[in-house]
Amino acid sequence: SYVLTQPPSVSVSPGQTATITCSGDKLGDNFASWYQQRPGQSPVLVIFQDTKRPSGIPERFSGSTSGNTATLTISGTQSVDEADYYCQAWDRGTSVVFGGGTKLTVL
Amino acid sequence: QVQLVESGGGVVQPGGSLRLSCAASGLAFSSYGMHWVRQAPGKGLEWVAVISYAGTNQYYADSVRGRFTISRDNAKNMLFLQMNSLRVEDSAVYYCASGDIAAAAPLDHWGQGTLVTVSS
Numbered sequence: 001s002y003v004l005t006q007p008p009s010v011s012v013s014p015g016q017t018a019t020i021t022c023s024g025d026k027l028g029d030n031f032a033s034w035y036q037q038r039p040g041q042s043p044v045l046v047i048f049q050d051t052k053r054p055s056g057i058p059e060r061f062s063g064s065t066s067g068n069t070a071t072l073t074i075s076g077t078q079s080v081d082e083a084d085y086y087c088q089a090w091d092r093g094t095s096v097v098f099g100g101g102t103k104l105t106v107l
Numbered sequence: 108q109v110q111l112v113e114s115g116g117g118v119v120q121p122g123g124s125l126r127l128s129c130a131a132s133g134l135a136f137s138s139y140g141m142h143w144v145r146q147a148p149g150k151g152l153e154w155v156a157v158i159s160y161a162g163t164n165q166y167y168a169d170s171v172r173g174r175f176t177i178s179r180d181n182a183k184n185m186l187f188l189q190m191n192s193l194r195v196e197d198s199a200v201y202y203c204a205s206g207d208i209a210a211a212a213p214l215d216h217w218g219q220g221t222l223v224t225v226s227s
Contacts, residue, residue: 031211033213042219043202045213045214048215088152093209095154095166095167096142098154099151101152
């Protein structure tokens with residue numbers, strides 16, 4: 001089955017740039033989305049179609065892709081950005097796959 | 108504003124059944140595909156199932172296929188998940204989320220979740 005691989009954890013200092021990667025052998029042919037899940041809360045969509053930001057999501061969140069890797073970048077990271085982040089893609093248009101999640105710590 | 112409110116969770120014995128509901132408001136429900144996604148305690152997100160906007164197409168994760176059934180009532184803006192032959196490993200918070208069946212379509216709105224515990 002299709003697997004999306006994320007680093008389990010990423011640490012960043014306040015004001016610095018956080019980078020979270022998501023790799024999968026079909027990502028080059030599929031769009032990636034990213035979700036933020038703060039502790040005790042439901043997931044929130046922060047990036048879709050690799051690079052697009054839903055309304056209401058701060059400009060410091062951006063997405064990019066290169067080959068089979070999608071990347072979520074948070075510029076000027078703030079303490080409120082501390083959360084779990086999940087990438088997601090479709091597999092053959094009939095099932096959805098999530099990455100294992102990355103815990104972002106803002107030190 | 109979009110609101111998705113899940114209900115129907117609870118404690119059930121292994122082998123038992125449960126029906127989850129999701130009430131939708133603030134979106135053109137009958138125009139959207141809908142998903143169920145679950146999250147076991149302390150674990151990541153696991154996709155469960157999706158249904159097309161008209162209810163004509165349904166797809167399932169291998170882990171639930173044959174045991175769970177996703178359905179919807181567009182007249183009442185309701186989404187359902189019938190869960191049969193429940194296993195301990197089905198214990199999780201179950202979220203409903205809006206999103207079409209398409210390779211570019213994200214899960215754009217999520218409910219607050221309902222907790223299902225399968226235990227003897």
